[in-house]
Amino acid sequence: MAKAGIVYVGTDDGLVTYSDPGATGRWRRAGHTLEGRGVRAIIAADGDEGALSVIVGLAEGDALRSVDGGQSWGAAPEAEAEALRALRESTRPLIATSQGVAQWTGAHPPAPGADALAMLAGKQETLLAAIADGTSLQRSEDGGASWQPPTFDSPLQGAITVLAPSSYHMDICWAGTDVGQLLRSDDRGRTWAEVAREPVAIRALAVMRLV
Numbered sequence: 284m285a286k287a288g289i290v291y292v293g294t295d296d297g298l299v300t301y302s303d304p305g306a307t308g309r310w311r312r313a314g315h316t317l318e319g320r321g322v323r324a325i326i327a328a329d330g331d332e333g334a335l336s337v338i339v340g341l342a343e344g345d346a347l348r349s350v351d352g353g354q355s356w357g358a359a360p361e362a363e364a365e366a367l368r369a370l371r372e373s374t375r376p377l378i379a380t381s382q383g384v385a386q387w388t389g390a391h392p393p394a395p396g397a398d399a400l401a402m403l404a405g406k407q408e409t410l411l412a413a414i415a416d417g418t419s420l421q422r423s424e425d426g427g428a429s430w431q432p433p434t435f436d437s438p439l440q441g442a443i444t445v446l447a448p449s450s451y452h453m454d455i456c457w458a459g460t461d462v463g464q465l466l467r468s469d470d471r472g473r474t475w476a477e478v479a480r481e482p483v484a485i486r487a488l489a490v491m492r493l494v
Contacts, residue, residue: 293322293487393427417442459485
């Protein structure tokens with residue numbers, strides 16, 4: 284079976300799915316579910332027989348799970364629902380990694396006041412931080428000691444609300460904004476290109492690949 288990239292996009296109007304059949308770089312909007320409900324958090328993992336298990340945290344506090352890649356939904360198990368609640372209620376900064384969103388465990392956050400943080404793994408870790416209410420993105424290769432702005436092939440629209448490193452490639456990261464702009468970087472945050480535009484704000488992202 285050919286590889287396919289999957290990006291789950293949590294918005295103010297449900298969960299949208301983008302796919303890249305054959306890993307050709309041609310992303311298309313492949314699905315839209317949970318319309319009318321705000322999706323604030325997403326956990327995605329490999330499920331049985333190649334399907335994806337997707338858990339979402341909704342704006343009203345509920346947590347739902349799909350075991351068929353988002354086609355149908357039921358209540359999430361309490362353990363997963365509690366994990367989402369803990370993240371939402373955390374008093375520590377949150378940072379996105381290739382394994383999902385976690386609480387920052389350092390004594391001091393790498394970019395105080397950042398609206399979104401991400402860490403890209405590798406021999407030299409890369410930090411990404413959306414600052415100035417999300418209207419500016421900065422990157423650091425020295426643990427936050429110094430920062431540089433990236434380049435945008437398409438102008439940044441609105442404010443960055445979420446960053447999501449890819450789970451299958453350490454150099455790839457995605458971002459979403461409060462005006463629905465979906466962005467992707469293939470070079471550890473140095474340059475960004477617009478992939479798509481949603482009509483409402485993007486609040487959460489999860490990036491997977493089916494093999």
